[in-house]
Amino acid sequence: MCGIIGYTGSKKSLPILIEGLRTLEYRGYDSAGVTVAQDGCLVTVKSRGRLTDLEAKLSSSGELYGSAGIGHTRWATHGEPSDKNSHPHSTEHLTLVHNGIIENYAEIEEMLRGAGYDFVSETDTERGAKLVDMFFAKSNDPIDAISRAIKVIRGSYAFGIIFKGFEDTVYAIRKDSPLIVAHDGEGGFIASDIPAILKYTSSYYRLDEGIIAKVSTEKLEFFAPDGSAAEQKLETIDWDIEQAQKGGFPHFMIKEINEEPEALRKTLEPRIRNGLPHFGIEAIDGELLSQFESIHIVACGTAMHAGLIGKAIIEKLARIPVNVEIASEFRYRDPILRKRDLVILISQSGETADTLAALRHAKAQGVYTLAIVNVIGSSVAREADSVLYTWAGPEIAVASTKAYSVQCAMLYLLAVRIALAAGAIDEPRARQICDTMLSDIPTAVTEALKLDRQIYDVATKLVAAEHLFYIGRDVDFALSTEASLKLKEISYIHSEAYAAGELKHGTISLVTDGTPVIALTTVGKVCEKTVSGIREVKSRGAYVVCVCAQGLVGKYDIPCDDMIVVPEIDELLATFPAVTVLQLLAYHVSALKGLDVDKPRNLAKSVTVE
Incomplete structure (x- = not known):
């Protein structure tokens, strides 16, 4: 759940960008960056870590006084948290920020390498930025370049873009990721969420999917992908900033429970290809899983309870014995681990000390380790032999809700893949389960919220x-x-x-x-x-x-x-x-x-x- 802010107007943009990013910190992030347009150049400064780390870099980067810019706080999904993977991503002709996941980034990279592009980061976003750049180089038309790029991109996105030659204008478009657009009479804004603009205006447009916003000092304009003018509905809000960060809910916990259908969808959709589980990890998608004779699931608290669900579904589908272990007890009880055992470690943060210690103990015994975590680049993710990321976005409430649900979803997908590898189910049955998961789980959870x-x-x-x-x-x-x-x-x-x-x-x-x-x-x-x-x-x-x-x-x-x-759903789910x-x-x-x-x-x- 990255944070996006963009501004163009009569004021210096940098203070507005930094302040806007600070109001979006509740969304969680591991790096931050800004681009400011001034003197015909697009100047980018970005840093791993907190906003204070970015501000320290800015203080030694010379004055940025331009009146247009974009900013971003990143929650890593492709590539570990680092300066080079942080946003904005710049190309020869533009700079871009992104919230979402570009699913076909590998295909886009192959296309772009054929056109002579190289890459400096591990991110899907850089591939998206250079795709827009390629089309812009041919037309010198921002609307055309964006329209042509989104015909190629599969996945979710909210883009904020500034083009060279159009430095006083911010362009935006979204699909399956939130983005709002606003104007206070002196300048225009784009933002991931309402808190970033509340200081300046209580009126905004919630950008419709596929509509391109052109934001300038004087006005807001909206275009359909074919370049024709489009209408958007103006909305008003009377929340304060704290209420806005919670999306109008009284607490983060209830907000996060209501985010479960989308979190489940984002976890499931990219992991099902041609009706079967596909994790994008050669070892897991290949023959490795057929080698294991027993499984240990190791975790703490809520993650351990997700492991109990995983045990039930893996044993039911794959007929392979599964032990669920409390991480704080695992290494002290001298567990019996064999070469043909698989150890699955579950941690929302990827930094749970007992789980990390259990991981190191398992690796010392020569056992294959697979991590299920929500934070890219975390310690558990780095040290495990393979890692599967749950894309729940950050959780603010201490009590885990949506992270538990997506951990269970990942374990269900893994159970189907293990069952296939073991020959316990055939492909038609696997496809039936995956199709039902994808179509029915988010719907049933949405119906449950209505209770x-x-x-x-x-x-x-x-x-x-x-x-x-x-x-x-x-x-x-x-x-x-x-x-x-x-x-x-x-x-x-x-x-x-x-x-x-x-x-x-x-x-x-x-x-x-x-x-x-x-x-x-x-x-x-x-x-x-x-x-x-x-x-x-x-x-x-x-x-x-x-x-x-x-x-x-x-x-x-x-x-x-x-x-x-x-609500009605297949009993298995x-x-x-x-x-x-x-x-x-x-x-x-x-x-x-x-x-x-x-x-x-x-x-x-x-x-x-x-």
Whole structure:
């Protein structure tokens, strides 16, 4: 989730660019840069690290007084965080900033090398910039060059561009990435989000996909790709900057839950090619996975709970044994690792100290390591033999939501690839699973978000609880572990997850009149057994909330006080809308208690100590 700011007007652009980038810091970033147009030149300064690192470079770069420029904060997706991979990217004829992922960057690079272009960075963005440059060199027309380039590019993008010879104008276009355009009477702006322009104006245009914006000091103009004039809808906002950073939501956590459909789409779409999982890593896409006889998934906290989901789906599809290991225990218990074992390490930040230590221990034993992380260039990503990136974008709230969902999605794709390699499923079955994942998961999660009001009403009945239980069987038990963690870490209510059949082995003595029990029933083959567990706690006075798959409603007489019906989806994939429901429930309980949802006490987003 990069941040883009652009300005052209009557004021010096640099202070506006820096201030705009600072208001977009909440989006997360690992590098930053600006280009200022002055004296017929495009002067670019960029730096890995924080905005303060960029400002230090700027202070020794001479005065930048030009009145037009573009700026960018980068969250790495192609190429590690570095000065050369930072934006803006400059060519002979232009400078460009980009938010998104160009999926066919390799094809574009091949085309451009044939036209005599070389590359200095590892980024997809540089390929996009030089593609626009190639077309501009032929026409000297910015609108034409942009229009021709987007016919070639596949993927998501929000571009801000300044062309040489047109230095007082900023051009912009987007597809599947946000971009707004505004004018305050003295100058024009482009930005990834509203906070960057709120100081200057409360009116803006949310740029439609495929529409090219031409931003000048005097006015805003909009064009269709064929060069004809286009109309855009003017909108107004009355949020303050903090509200705007949260997209109008009261907390980052609820904003990030609502971002799950898009995060899942961005993780799945580039990894499915011709209906099959494709990771762009020769070893993983090739024969390597067929060599493994057992798998260890190693992680902490929420990532470990995603590993439990991964264990269930890998064993179900591939019929290969999977152990899920707590990273802080892994190396100390002297695990038995063999040459034909695969160790999968999961970490949102890629800097989790215990996971990194477990990775190093596995590598010391000569075992192949595969990392699933969200941050490019992180320590776990650098040290693992192979790495798969989840493109969730940054999470600000300490309690992980969308990162968990995309970790599960990546594990599902990996399970299909492993099952294919093992010969446990054939290609038609693999394609059916992948097609269903791509078409149904984002839709079902979107539908789950529409249950927010009902979930809020259930949450009002839980706020006074001192302790509660989650129960489930099979993958529902794996899911209940994450649901329980999510509730306890942000609401401070003591919560435990149990396999439904285990309650009668001691824990049921804690169930008394009014004790809340949240039961998960999304797996048909064990639903009847779970219902037996529900009857046991109900007979002891428990207040029971059942989170039930739509396809199972009515098939069983479930004795619950409230039922939340998970939107319809293939049972294999019910985890995704179900976890959204459970995240919303935890969120509302915490919010109703008036707690700091985004920053619960005693917790940190990235745990970098053992």
